[in-house]
Amino acid sequence: MPKNEGERSNQRESRIRNDIQIVPIILSIFAITACIILFFRQYQMQKRLYDLEGQMAIITLEMTEDSKRDSRLVDAQTSAVVDSWGTFYEDREIRLAEIAAEELAAQFDPEKAAHKVYLTFDDGPSEYTEQILDILDEYNVKATFFVIGKEDDESLRLYKEIVDRGHTLGMHSYSHKYSEIYRSKDAFVKDFEKIYTLLTDATGVEPLFYRFPGGSSNTVSKVDLHICTEYLKSIGIIYFDWNVMSGDANTNGVPVEDLIYNSTADIETRATSVVLLHDTATKGTTVEALPTIIEKIFAMEDTAILPITTSTELVQHIN
Numbered sequence: 001m002p003k004n005e006g007e008r009s010n011q012r013e014s015r016i017r018n019d020i021q022i023v024p025i026i027l028s029i030f031a032i033t034a035c036i037i038l039f040f041r042q043y044q045m046q047k048r049l050y051d052l053e054g055q056m057a058i059i060t061l062e063m064t065e066d067s068k069r070d071s072r073l074v075d076a077q078t079s080a081v082v083d084s085w086g087t088f089y090e091d092r093e094i095r096l097a098e099i100a101a102e103e104l105a106a107q108f109d110p111e112k113a114a115h116k117v118y119l120t121f122d123d124g125p126s127e128y129t130e131q132i133l134d135i136l137d138e139y140n141v142k143a144t145f146f147v148i149g150k151e152d153d154e155s156l157r158l159y160k161e162i163v164d165r166g167h168t169l170g171m172h173s174y175s176h177k178y179s180e181i182y183r184s185k186d187a188f189v190k191d192f193e194k195i196y197t198l199l200t201d202a203t204g205v206e207p208l209f210y211r212f213p214g215g216s217s218n219t220v221s222k223v224d225l226h227i228c229t230e231y232l233k234s235i236g237i238i239y240f241d242w243n244v245m246s247g248d249a250n251t252n253g254v255p256v257e258d259l260i261y262n263s264t265a266d267i268e269t270r271a272t273s274v275v276l277l278h279d280t281a282t283k284g285t286t287v288e289a290l291p292t293i294i295e296k297i298f299a300m301e302d303t304a305i306l307p308i309t310t311s312t313e314l315v316q317h318i319n
C-alpha cells in the first residue's frame with residue numbers, strides 16, 4: 001500500500017471516529033433542550049390553571065352575591081366568602097330552596113283564601129269606567145260591575161269591555177228609578193227584562209247576577225221585595241247586596257282617606273267582604289282611592305280579591 005494512500009485511510013478512520021463521538025453529544029443537547037422547553041411549557045400551564053381558578057372563585061363570589069341580593073331570605077344566607085366549588089354548590093342549594101318557596105307562594109289559591117274580598121261598582125258605565133278598568137288591570141284584579149241601562153255607543157262598548165277584561169258584569173236595573181221599578185211586580189219584571197236583553201245583546205254573554213237599586217232591604221219599594229227575590233230565583237238569577245260600605249254613596253267628594261278606611265278596616269274580621277263602590281261621574285274620589293284600597297288588601301295575610309261568581313258566598317239582606 002503506498003504511503004499516501006495509508007495516510008488518507010488513517011485520516012478517514014479518525015474522521016469517522018470523531019463523527020461517531022459527536023452524535024451522542026448532539027443527541028444529549030437535543031434532549032436537554034427538549035426537557036427545558038417542556039418544563040417551561042408545564043410551568044406556563046400550571047400558572048394559567050392557577051389564574052383560571054382565581055377567576056372562577058371571583059365569578060362564584062359575584063354570582064352568590066347577586067342571588068343573595070335578589071333573595072327575600074337574605075338573613076338565612078351563610079358567609080359571602082367563596083373559596084371553592086363546594087361553597088358555590090352550597091349557596092346554589094339555598095337559592096334553589098328559595099325558588100321553590102317562591103313557586104309555592106305563587107300557587108296560593110285565592111279561592112281558598114281565609115278572607116275573600118269582592119269589589120263591586122254600581123251605577124256605571126260612566127266617564128270613569130275605563131279608568132277603573134285600567135287600575136284593576138294594573139293590579140291584575142278582577143271585580144264586579146252592577147250596571148244600569150245606557151244605549152249610547154260608548155256605554156255599549158264599555159259593557160263589552162268589562163266582560164272582555166275578565167270582570168263580572170251584573171245587572172242593577174235598567175232605569176234605576178225607584179218609583180218605576182218598585183211600582184209593581186210587573187214593572188220590576190219589565191225593567192229587569194230590559195237590562196237583561198241589553199247586556200246580553202251588547203256582550204254576547206247572559207248576565208247571571210243582580211243588585212237591587214237601594215239593596216234588597218230598601219224601604220221605598222211598593223212591592224214586597226220577597227216577591228222580586230223569588231222571581232229572580234225562579235229564573236236562575238242570583239242577587240247580591242253588600243256587607244261593606246265604602247261610604248261613597250253618602251255624598252259626592254267623600255275624602256279619599258275615608259273611602260280607604262271604610263272599604264278595608266274590617267276585611268280581616270270576616271270570610272267574605274262585598275264592598276259597595278260606585279262608578280259614576282260624581283264619584284271621582286272613589287277612583288282616586290281605588291289603588292290604595294287594593295294595595296291595603298294585598299298587604300293582608302291570606303286575603304284575595306275576586307270577581308263575584310256562582311260559587312261566591314251569598315251576601316243578601318233579605319232571604
Ligand SMILES: [Zn+2]
Binds near residue numbers: 122172176214
Ligand atoms: Zn245604584
